[in-house]
Amino acid sequence: MKLSKLFTKTAKENPKDEISVNAQLLERGGFIYKNSAGVYTFLPLGWRVIEKIAHIIREEMNKIGGVEMLMPALVEKRYLDATKRWDVDIGFEAKGKEEKKAGFVLGWTHEEVLTEIVSKFIGSYKDLPFAAYQIQTKFRNEPRAKSGLLRGREFMMKDLYSFHESEEDLWKYYDEVKEAYLRIFHRCGLEAIYTVAAGGDFTASNTHEFQVVAAVGEDTIFVCEKCGYAENSEISNLKTGDACPKCGGEMIEKKAIEVGNIFPLGTKYSKAFNLQFVNEAGKKDYVVMGSYGIGLGRTMGSVVEVHHDDNGIIWPESVAPFKIYLIALDGAKKEADEIYEKILHGGGEILYDDRDDKTAGEKFADADLIGCPLRLVISAKTLQEKSVEVKSRQERSAKLLPLTKVLDLLKY
Amino acid sequence: MKLSKLFTKTAKENPKDEISVNAQLLERGGFIYKNSAGVYTFLPLGWRVIEKIAHIIREEMNKIGGVEMLMPALVEKRYLDATKRWDVDIGFEAKGKEEKKAGFVLGWTHEEVLTEIVSKFIGSYKDLPFAAYQIQTKFRNEPRAKSGLLRGREFMMKDLYSFHESEEDLWKYYDEVKEAYLRIFHRCGLEAIYTVAAGGDFTASNTHEFQVVAAVGEDTIFVCEKCGYAENSEISNLKTGDACPKCGGEMIEKKAIEVGNIFPLGTKYSKAFNLQFVNEAGKKDYVVMGSYGIGLGRTMGSVVEVHHDDNGIIWPESVAPFKIYLIALDGAKKEADEIYEKILHGGGEILYDDRDDKTAGEKFADADLIGCPLRLVISAKTLQEKSVEVKSRQERSAKLLPLTKVLDLLKY
Numbered sequence: 001m002k003l004s005k006l007f008t009k010t011a012k013e014n015p016k017d018e019i020s021v022n023a024q025l026l027e028r029g030g031f032i033y034k035n036s037a038g039v040y041t042f043l044p045l046g047w048r049v050i051e052k053i054a055h056i057i058r059e060e061m062n063k064i065g066g067v068e069m070l071m072p073a074l075v076e077k078r079y080l081d082a083t084k085r086w087d088v089d090i091g092f093e094a095k096g097k098e099e100k101k102a103g104f105v106l107g108w109t110h111e112e113v114l115t116e117i118v119s120k121f122i123g124s125y126k127d128l129p130f131a132a133y134q135i136q137t138k139f140r141n142e143p144r145a146k147s148g149l150l151r152g153r154e155f156m157m158k159d160l161y162s163f164h165e166s167e168e169d170l171w172k173y174y175d176e177v178k179e180a181y182l183r184i185f186h187r188c189g190l191e192a193i194y195t196v197a198a199g200g201d202f203t204a205s206n207t208h209e210f211q212v213v214a215a216v217g218e219d220t221i222f223v224c225e226k227c228g229y230a231e232n233s234e235i236s237n238l239k240t241g242d243a244c245p246k247c248g249g250e251m252i253e254k255k256a257i258e259v260g261n262i263f264p265l266g267t268k269y270s271k272a273f274n275l276q277f278v279n280e281a282g283k284k285d286y287v288v289m290g291s292y293g294i295g296l297g298r299t300m301g302s303v304v305e306v307h308h309d310d311n312g313i314i315w316p317e318s319v320a321p322f323k324i325y326l327i328a329l330d331g332a333k334k335e336a337d338e339i340y341e342k343i344l345h346g347g348g349e350i351l352y353d354d355r356d357d358k359t360a361g362e363k364f365a366d367a368d369l370i371g372c373p374l375r376l377v378i379s380a381k382t383l384q385e386k387s388v389e390v391k392s393r394q395e396r397s398a399k400l401l402p403l404t405k406v407l408d409l410l411k412y
Numbered sequence: 413m414k415l416s417k418l419f420t421k422t423a424k425e426n427p428k429d430e431i432s433v434n435a436q437l438l439e440r441g442g443f444i445y446k447n448s449a450g451v452y453t454f455l456p457l458g459w460r461v462i463e464k465i466a467h468i469i470r471e472e473m474n475k476i477g478g479v480e481m482l483m484p485a486l487v488e489k490r491y492l493d494a495t496k497r498w499d500v501d502i503g504f505e506a507k508g509k510e511e512k513k514a515g516f517v518l519g520w521t522h523e524e525v526l527t528e529i530v531s532k533f534i535g536s537y538k539d540l541p542f543a544a545y546q547i548q549t550k551f552r553n554e555p556r557a558k559s560g561l562l563r564g565r566e567f568m569m570k571d572l573y574s575f576h577e578s579e580e581d582l583w584k585y586y587d588e589v590k591e592a593y594l595r596i597f598h599r600c601g602l603e604a605i606y607t608v609a610a611g612g613d614f615t616a617s618n619t620h621e622f623q624v625v626a627a628v629g630e631d632t633i634f635v636c637e638k639c640g641y642a643e644n645s646e647i648s649n650l651k652t653g654d655a656c657p658k659c660g661g662e663m664i665e666k667k668a669i670e671v672g673n674i675f676p677l678g679t680k681y682s683k684a685f686n687l688q689f690v691n692e693a694g695k696k697d698y699v700v701m702g703s704y705g706i707g708l709g710r711t712m713g714s715v716v717e718v719h720h721d722d723n724g725i726i727w728p729e730s731v732a733p734f735k736i737y738l739i740a741l742d743g744a745k746k747e748a749d750e751i752y753e754k755i756l757h758g759g760g761e762i763l764y765d766d767r768d769d770k771t772a773g774e775k776f777a778d779a780d781l782i783g784c785p786l787r788l789v790i791s792a793k794t795l796q797e798k799s800v801e802v803k804s805r806q807e808r809s810a811k812l813l814p815l816t817k818v819l820d821l822l823k824y
Contacts, residue, residue, distance in 0.1 A: 006479065007542045007575070009533050033529050036488045036516075041529060044479040044544065067418065067456040073485065073549055074504075074566045076448045087509065092486075094504045094518060096553035104448075106506060117445050117453060121421050124768070130419045132456065137485055137549060141508035154486045163419070357538070372706075 002321070002340075006030070008043050010366050020216055022301035023148025025313050029369045031321075038145025038153035042296070045370065048321040050156065053296050054135055056187045056318065057158050064173075066133045071113050074104040077113035082272045090140045092153075107140035107384035111269045111291055114161050119275040122287065123167045125165045126280055128277060129173060133160035135296065146150045147216065149301030150257060156296040164288045165279060170264060178291050181210055181260050184294065188315030189303055192259060195221050195230040206235070207263045210294075211256035214305045219258050222251040227341060257302045265289040313371030314393050322351040323408060325372040327363045338379045339388065339406055348410050368393070374409065413456075413734070414752075415765045418442070420455050422778050432628055434713035435560025437725050441781045443733075450557025450565035457782065460733040462568065465545055465708050468599045468730065469570050472592045476585075478545045478572055483525050485549060486516040491524035494684045502552045504565075518551035523703055526573050527681040534699065536717050537577045537691050541585060543570035547708065559628065561713030566709040576700045577691060581675060593622055593672050596706065601715055601728030605673055607633050607642040618647070619675045622706075623668035626717045631670050634663040669714045677701040714728070725783030726805050733761040736821060737784040739775045741791035748790045751800065751818050760822050780805070786821065811818060 008030030015027045015034070026032045028292070031046030042050055058068065074094060081084035086105065116131065122128065138157045145153050160177065164170040178194060185192035192210035199207055209232060211221050220233035222240070226249025231238060233253075238245075240253040267286040269275070275287045300319070307314045317323060323386035324343060328336030333356075340352045351372060353363050360379075367375045377389040377398075388406060391398035401408070420442030427439045427446070438444045440757045443458030453740070469572060489570065492498040498517065505514035519525070526544065526656060534540070540575055557565050572589065576582040590606060597604035602621035611619055621644060623633050632645035634652070638661025643650060645665075650657075652665040679698040687699045712731070719726045736755060740748030745768075752764045763784060765775050772791075781789045789801040789810075800818060803810035813820070 001479075004538075005477065005542060007530060007533055007539065007544065030533075033532070035484050035525060036486065039486050040486045041484060041525070043529075044481050044483040047481045048480070067413070069456050069459045070454040070462070072447050072451045072453060072566050074448065074451050074551070076451070089509050091509050092506045092516075093509060094506045094551075096551075097499065097501050097503050097505060104504075113447060113453070117455075118419060120445070121419055121442075126416075127419065130417060132419060139506075141510075154484050157799070179483070389531065 003351060006044055008045065010369055014245065018148060019146060020148040020150065020301075020305075021308060022150065022216075022304040025304055025308055025369070026148065026301070029313060029371070031038040032149065038142055038151065040149065040152065040154075045321045046300070049300050049315070049319050050296055052319040053188055053299055054158075057135065057184055057294060057296070059101060060187075061133050061158070061160060064131070064180050068134065069132050070134050070136060071110050073107050073114055073139065075107045075110070077102075079116065080105055083269065084113070085113055090142070092139045092141050096130075106134070108138055108140045109291075110134070110136075110159055111161065111265065111289070112273070115269040115273040115275050115289070118163060118287070119273050122163070122275065122277055125277055125279050128287065129162060129164045129169055131160055131162040131173065140149045143391055144218075147218070147301075149297040150216065150305075151218070152297055152305055155298065158294045158296065160292040162290045162292070164290075165277065165285070167266070167288055170288045170290050173406055174262065174264060174290055177262055177290070180207070180261070181292070181294065185210060185212070185259060185299070188299055188319050189307060190259065190299070193221065193223055193228065193230045193256065195232050195256075196235065197232040197261070198235045205264055205266070207261060209258045209262035210250045212259050212302045212306065213254050213256050214302065216253055216305050217255040219256045221254055221256045223254055224249045225252055226250070238333055257298070257305065259282055259299050259302050260292075260294040263290060263294040303346050308371070311365070312369030315371045315373060317373045320326045321370070322349045323373050324348060324374045324376060325352055325367045325370065326348040326352045326376045327360075327367060327378070328352075328354060329360050329363075329377060331380045332378045335383060335403070338402070339376070339378060342406060343409065346407050346410050376406075376409075413763055415767055416703075416761060418456055420457065423782055430560060431558060432560040432562060432713075433720060434628075434716040435563065437716055437781070438560065438713070439721055441725060441783070444561065448565075450554055450563065452561065452564065452566075457750045458712070461712050461727070461731050462708055464731040465600060465711055466570075469547065469596055469706060469708070472596045472599075473502070473570070473572060474543050476543070476588045476592050478543045480546065482546050482548060483519070483522050485519050485551065487519045487522070487525055489515055489517070491528065492517055495524055495681065497524070502554070504553055505602045505711050506549045519548070520550055520552045521703075522546070522548075522571055522706075523573065523677065523681045523701070524685070527685040527687050527701070530575060530699070531685050531687040534575070534687065534689055537689055540689060540699065541574060541576045541581055543572055543574040543585065545570060556630075559630070559713070560716075561709040563629065563630070563711055567710065570706045570708065574702045574704070576702075577689065577697070579678070581698055582700045582702050586674060586676060586702055589702070590620070590672055593674070593704070593706065597622060597624070597671060597711070600711055600731050601704040601719060602671065602711070605633065605635055605640065605642045605668065607644050607668075608647065608648045609644040609673070612672065617676055617678070619673060621670045622672035624671050624714045624718065625666050625668050627667055628717050629668040631668045633666055633668045635666055636661045637664055638662070669710070670719065671711050672704075672706040674704040675702060677703055710767075710810050713762075720783070723777070724781035729785045729786060733786050734761045734784050736762040736788060737779045737782065738762055738764045738787045738788045739779060739790070740764075740766060741772050741775075741789060743792045744790045744795055747795060747815070751788070751790060751815070754818060755821065756821050758819050788818075788821075790796060
């Protein structure tokens with residue numbers, strides 16, 4: 001894409017009303033736009049990052065047998081009445097302009113909706129197990145919507161639900177999801193810590209979170225420096241220096257961002273919606289469920305919190321909006337056009353800074369702020385060497401690559 | 413995908429609360445689930461169709477220079493106050509559970525939101541023209557939500573917005589969008605009629621609709637049988653038998669479904685949000701805008717209205733959930749498994765009816781109802797001929813294909 005075709009522009013100053021690094025850099029770079037507190041637009045560059053994250057999530061969900069679907073955001077009162085969650089403060093109510101009372105809550109989770117749907121189809125143990133997921137916009141009226149993409153009132157979430165004939169089968173799948181989640185975060189450039197957490201609204205037993213260590217994190221966790229066992233401080237009696245209950249290693253306190261969570265739901269929802277099946281012995285029993293969430297915007301925000309420097313974002317290649325940022329300088333426009341077409345034609349993802357009203361310094365600053373993994377610079381000087389300058393966003397030094405070899409960049 | 417892994421099931425009877433063919437067939441086939449009036453879940457089969465339609469739309473939008481983004485569903489009051497659209501009946505209000513008054517409307521269109529965003533970035537004629545689009549869930553409190561996917565209260569829409577320095581440039585792009593829309597509908601298996609329509613809420617001048625002829629359609633249009641010129645009855649003084657104002661041919665009255673619409677917005681929104689630019693002469697002027705919508709669910713519903721018979725849906729290949737529906741009959745399970753793996757491995761989209769508790773008749777009925785373009789049947793009988801039976805959903809007769817040639821099906 002040519003920068004001249006992108007309607008957004010970068011900003012030199014941090015937005016005054018943002019205190020988190022992810023919001024500051026993402027707004028300055030033209031990735032997101034703040035419409036209201038906790039409500040953001042994904043601008044073209046930001047949308048590309050979300051699409052990359054969504055693609056990774058879909059691949060890993062499909063690998064563990066998840067089938068994709070899409071449930072509505074308008075969740076009728078009867079669904080939440082069945083589990084006594086209609087009055088939960090976190091919900092946004094929705095009603096027609098002419099209506100006196102709200103008939104809908106904006107979905108902040110979809111256990112009820114999917115359990116009702118599944119109850120219309122499932123009859124026998126032969127129909128189990130299965131898992132279904134969606135990537136959907138969700139709504140929660142967060143009082144503390146001050147951390148950019150980390151805590152939104154409107155946000156994109158992948159929610160997976162699994163259905164089993166026994167607790168045993170649930171736990172087997174629960175473990176598969178855990179591994180898939182660790183792969184997803186790793187592929188996005190995040191090392192997530194699997195953390196024992198409280199039950200929350202969903203279930204009485206322990207749940208598990210995926211925590212990314214970052215100073216901005218709202219969660220406090222205790223992590224064993226020896227075996228990696230971790231507990232959320234909300235449920236933990238541990239403190240820094242205590243011995244890890246698993247291996248005796250030392251527990252360390254850390255601030256972290258919760259990027260995903262998984263919940264063993266048991267039969268809470270299947271009982272509320274009479275989701276039963278006939279087991280092998282010919283008897284009726286309630287389906288055992290699990291639910292599993294990942295925030296896409298929160299994952300994107302966490303990547304920025306972890307991968308940046310004073311000059312801007314340093315995107316991991318897997319989720320970068322473009323792999324290559326091409327800068328044309330003094331008198332090298334024609335050659336830059338050619339390289340752009342060549343890389344584009346070769347299937348490369350390239351953002352071309354073709355603006356002619358910007359100085360070299362402005363272009364370098366924008367390249368660093370936007371943070372694509374590779375920066376190419378072509379100028380009269382590099383052309384003397386029949387070369388283009390290549391620099392990794394993560395490194396300080398650049399090197400020259402012969403013009404005849406630019407397609408080698410596609411292999412990186 | 414194996415049918416045994418799909419949690420949905422087909423139904424023999426039409427749902428009692430649905431009167432439109434699209435809702436009846438899509439619910440019976442397990443494509444959609446009705447959660448509330450005008451509020452549907454896209455089940456895995458239905459989601460695949462939506463994804464195909466979205467892919468076609470994205471390709472055609474990108475071809476005409478549209479950049480993708482995503483705006484929020486929560487649209488703050490100030491946006492619609494600026495254009496006096498806050499009180500429009502069609503809106504759903506949203507408010508936090510603890511709040512007295514609604515602070516948001518659920519976006520039913522996004523002119524205001526995007527115009528404000530663009531006003532932060534655009535300064536010069538050099539920044540124009542450009543176009544941006546999103547595929548997003550929208551909300552309208554439709555009093556007549558009785559036509560399945562044709563009129564939803566929650567629905568997916570592609571909305572494109574374009575920004576120009578002059579009316580002349582807008583009309584040039586308007587024509588490009590018109591051609592792109594005709595290509596989109598054609599690729600989805602619909603012949604849309606470009607129809608002159610009223611201005612509506614958006615603009616004083618005429619707008620244009622894309623109408624698909626169908627008995628269930630809520631619109632009445634007059635189409636010239638000679639040149640194809642069409643007018644919506646809402647603005648037309650014509651009646652059947654009148655002479656076409658363009659060519660003198662005969663105008664015919666038809667019922668039709670509006671699957672898309674395009675609006676010349678002029679400067680209404682740029683004036684409301686002070687979206688100005690400096691023109692080549694160095695003077696400030698208001699940006700000229702257009703907006704362009706396509707309903708994805710409505711397109712899907714229209715395809716079903718147009719392409720079905722008494723036995724079920726007849727999907728055009730471009731938007732079919734799967735290209736091939738494979739049925740294993742008596743004693744041919746092993747060979748069916750092999751064909752399934754072979755086609756899957758070859759990149760084919762195949763739905764495999766591997767259920768062993770269904771009769772041949774039930775499997776044939778489901779194949780017709782779900783409506784994939786090609787049906788393969790493998791049985792002891794076809795194996796005697798070392799063949800598989802191939803039948804097109806559109807034709808009555810089947811033919812035998814040697815087992816060695818099944819990969820030829822991928823070329824269709």
